[in-house]
Amino acid sequence: MTALFAAQGVTKRFGGLTALQAVDFELESGIASIIGPNGAGKTTLFNIFTGLYPADAGSIVFRGRPLLGLRPDQITTLGICRTFQNIRLFANMTVIENVLVGMNARIALGLWDVLSHGPRFCRTESELSTRAVALLDRVGLQANANDVARNLPYGDQRRLELARALASEPALLLLDEPTAGMTQAEAGALMRLLRELVVDLGLAIVLIEHNMRVVMEVSDRVTVLDHGEKIAEGRPREVQSNARVIEAYLGTRGSGPRRARRA
């Protein structure tokens, strides 16, 4: 059986710097985490998965369809959506409008439907609204539906980004440091939510995460990147005790500790 998502030999160079060197990544279901020190190439990998960067080599197959060369919006339509490390909401739009934009890939209305304002348009709009509210409900933002996104507190912005990504009805969700800036309690609540999503909607989720407690608790599998290469992969326990991983995070004797957290 082929995996839901399979990337093979993904390579990316920026000028002389090799950001990713022949990285393989597979996911069938559940939650997988990608960890690694700063500059390991985690976000670059997401950017390639979602079509924002072209890859220099390798192949990616999602539900049996090759992804490389597709535009970001086409990939979203196929069922992959993401959040961003440095929160990229549509800051001057309302919370619910942010979620509605996320549904863009699922809207089958043309210009004429919009201009004629026919029953098809009105029905679709009200359906979208209902769905958006349900999503906001899910992440706990229903009371803020009409607030402007930029006025939300940080943790709420992260949750809104999650709701916006869910709005595109993805089968695979890529979350780039979803708990950054959250308290331990908030992070815990978010992880429970992710677990629910996996169970309720059958979502597969890939996390980039620095919060090790979160990673070890929630992940079914962990992939470790360092300097653009995959250095370990497996169950959280196995990875935790892997010698190369410890070396990547703590440095070899004498070289001093390397920062595992983003500055």
Added chain:
Amino acid sequence: MSPYSVLALAAVALSSLAVATAPRSVLAFLAFQGALLFVYLARIPTWLRVGLLGVALLLLMPLIGAFNGYYLEVATQVGIFAALALGLNIVVGLAGLLDLGYVAFFAVGAYTWAIFGSPHANVIFGGGFPLAGAWFFAFLFVGLFVAAVAGILLGLPVLRLHGDYLAIVTLGFGEVIRVLANNLDKPINLTNGPKGITPISRPPAPLGLPYGEYFYFLVLLIVVLVVLVNRRLENSHIGRAWEAIREDELAARAMGVPLVRMKLLAFACGASFAGVMGVLFSAKQVFINPESFTFLESIGVLAMVILGGMGSIPGAVLGATVVTVLNLQVLKGLSLWLNELKNAGVTVLGYSLADLPTQFEPAKYERMIFGIILVLMMIFRPQGILPARRRQRELAHLER
């Protein structure tokens, strides 16, 4: 009836009366416009608002035109620029694509009808022209279509450009169209160069309506349609996609917004409004030449959008009104008044205005005052007069 309703009624009635009794007074006409703005903004029932605005625009304004034809011309110009501002508002205000050559699309529409609606087409095609005035209505759509295509042609090469770079390319595009119009009298005489094209056919006016009134009504109809289209676009997934592109292009792409299609659609929609108004403009003026489509016109329309409030439909209309009325009436009236003072030899603080050197002639202040107003607006109200308000969605099942 609420006090506001009474006030609104009184304002419209009194200001109309003022215009009727003093048809030459700019202040009276300004009061009339102020009354309309009050009706739009005041907390009165919607039926009263729509009714009052309808009566004022459909009945009172043409009547005022009977007293003073120039006011009707001002109103018509306001309408033309309102449609232009609404079109540019889509491109700049919603999609966030700074376009400094917008008047090019206006020119494309204008020349489309000017060429075929005048004997000039005989030079190109031999004979059979000008087309009868009734073709004008078909050409409203032709102009729309041709301008939309021009919009897409501009959009294609600038898809990857942002901000300053986009502004420079669109500026260049605007100039290219004007220079083309200026020079396409050779080898084939398409535009008749700087001499311009005249006479351009007008649509036959029904019921012996004077052309001033007829064009006023046509412009009003088109503006209403443009506002309607604008509103529907804005409150749809298309408008949201445009705004998402404006807010964060990369995130918009990642959320499934087809960037190329949406940007081209924005350019095409914005351009098409200008195209329609261009067709109407050429018929109204009977004569057009490249002078009407200078860079300054593009900047003027942009100033309307920014002054009114970017991304705001009422803002664009109000911005068009304010700028047009300022230029055609207020500033002109001011300089005329100052001139009268000067000629009468009035003394201010012991200094006779008659002794003012020619460098300080009041007429030369017009642009300066306009500039100062723009600067002050940007300092004290950068969001515009009527900034875009986020639509509050009705979510009945929410306890708020």
